[in-house]
Amino acid sequence: MSDLLAISILIFFGALFAMSEISIAAARKIKLRVMVDEGSKNAETVLALQEQPGRFFAMIQIALNAIAILGGIIGEQALAPYTSELVTVFYSGPSLEQISFLLSFFIITSLFILFADLLPKRIAMTMPEAVAIRVVNLMNMVTLGLTPFVLMFNGLSNLVLRIFKFPTEREEIVTTEDIVAVMEAGAQDGTLQQQEYHLIGSVFELDSLTLPSVMTTRETIISFDLSDDSTVISAAIQAQPHNQFLICDGSLDKLKGYVESKDILRQLLNGENVQLSEEIIKKDILYLPDTLTLSEALNAFKSANQTFAVVVNEYALVVGLVTIKDLISSFMGDLVSYNYEEQIIQRDADSWLVAGNTPVIDVIKQLNINYFPDMDQYETIAGFLIYVMKRIPKRTDSFIHDGFKFEAIDVEGVRVEQLLITRILDKTAQNTVDEISS
Template identity: 75%
Template sequence: MSDLLGISLLILFGALFAMSEIAIAAARKIKLRVMADEGSKNANAVLKLQEQPGGFFAMIQIALNAIAILGGIIGEQTLTPYTSELVSLVYTGDLAGQISFLLSFLIITSLFILFADLLPKRIAMIMPETVALRVVNLMNWLTLALTPFVILFNGISNIVLRIFKLPTQREEIVTTEDIVAVMEAGAQDGSLQQQEYRLIGNVFELEARTLPTVMTTRESIVFFDVNEDSERICSKILAHPHNQFLVCDGQLDKLVGTIESKVILKQILETGKAHLNPDILTKEVVYLPETLTLSEALNAFKSASTQFAVVVNEYALIVGVVTIKDLMSCFMGDLVQFDGEEQIVKRDANSWLVDGATPIVDLMKLLEIDEFPDESQYETTAGFIIYMMKRIPKRADFVTHAGYKFEAVDIDGIRVDQLLITRLLDETLIDPKPQHQTDANT
């Protein structure tokens, strides 16, 4: 009975150490930090153990190997007499001793695998933080008790790691990919609402997208000439009811200042006419380089305390204008509808009419395309088809990519105004050698 009790204790201690090893290693730092901030001392202890795991794992391996050796010795001596009696009931030949030994070995090994290894590790993987918090103090005490052995074996393992130029400690860096993976898991599990998931995803895109993907481009800018008469000023405001306008001297790149439409409205109400006197213009214009990311642009707006900025290129030419509303529409995505013409119009289940200025990142999300060829070479849908064809496309020119056909349907001079994107349900329906086809996959 004492031997059977010894085996039971060895299995119990083996389960404890196996469970502790997995739980400490698998416990999530993000969750532990939350518990630590709420005042959990054990969570702090687990975090410290994860930062310096060498001594802990050395102690675990010493304990597990000692238990395995003792289990083999005691188990064989304890079970062999019983297995011999069982074997003798059916066989009494020369191999009876070997069969009894093999049977006792299989029994003791199965017990240790099932109850000292498999089940404890599965429990620890299911709830690692709960188990880690319960065993961390005991593991620290045992590590301290076995300090001489821990120092010896941990020191030897560190020397081996340094010889092979491997790190001796784990660097825990939470990357964007880690956060996205957690969000996806939360969205699939239901703990994170779909709109929350999309909103957080849009936040990460602020650092990846640049101003040209959201700005009003140069050819679409409506501006006043400083010498324009009242009638033309009023007609422009009626046709393009913006909040703020650029005021230039003859051409767009000779910027004089900006003016708000409410200032012009006040003039009309007071005098009956609109005029662009220099004293009513805002001379302090915020300029932003076109290379800024949306995140950097938000910081620039915050510092300048303005909601309107002019985007310039490296040659100091105006390439567009951008507002806080433009940045917010990118950030909020389709969660909030802003006034204005939609860039993507769904025609049916397999086709979309897309503005040429639509950012390629918006198209990737809509069509669930992982990547486009040489994405760094262009930013818009029009830029994609121009890059792939190596020329300005003509009407009905198209390229195919990732199971979709991108066809130019509206060309204004050298500008690609609109494209028709169609999902290719059956590629055999397309003429294999159309006059203007370019395959993006080639």
């Protein structure tokens, strides 16, 4: 009877060490750090143990192997009488002892596999952090008690790892891909809402998109010339009620500053003619190069405390204008509502009208197109057409890419105003981007 009690105790301790091993190894650092912020000292101890796991795992292996060996020795002695009686019911020949031994071995092994290994590890995997913070202090005490053996085996394992040039410690670096994978899993499980998923995903794109993908292009900027009279300025403000207007001298490349609409309205309400005088023209324009990423532009806005910036190219020519609202809408998407003309209009299940200045990244999201080649060479869908065709497209010019037909349907001068994108159902279509490029 004492042998059966000893087996039960060994199974209990085997389960404890197995749970400890899996839970401390599988405990997620992000959750542990949250628990530390909430005041959990044990979570801090688990984090420290994960940073230097060598001694802990050496102790676990010593304990588990010792328990397994003792379990085999005691188990055979404890179960042999019972298995012999059981076997004699069916067989009493010369192989009785061997059969009883094999049956005892099978039973004791099954008990250890089920109750000292499989079940404890499955429990620990389902809630690793909760288990880890409960066993970590006990495991540290056992490690301290087995210090001579731990130091010996840990030192030998480190020596072998160094000989074969394997790292002795794990470097856990959370990458963007890791975070995206976690978000996808959360979205699939329903713990992360679709809006939240798209919002977080858009934030990661801030470092891959540049200002031309969100700016108002040069030809659509509403500006005033120093020579404009009151009638022209008043009509422009009524037609385009912006907060600020650029002031130039002959062309946008000769900017003199900007004026706020409230200053012009004040003159009109006082019954005066609009005068673009030095008193209302502000000189502190924020200039940003068109090579900046959206993330860098946000930092520039934060430092300059401005609401808009003029985008210039490497030749110091004005190519567009960007506001803080443009940057926010680039990753907030449908979560914010602005009064702007929709750039992608779905005509039916397989065709879309797309404005030429629509960022390529928006087309990818809306139409689920797999890829665009050499995306660092262009920002907009019109730029994609020009890049692929190696010329300014004419009306009705088209090509097929990734199962979609791209057709220019509205071309004004050298500017592609609108495209028709159609999903191709005919799999035998031969015209491709690769053929055009060649």
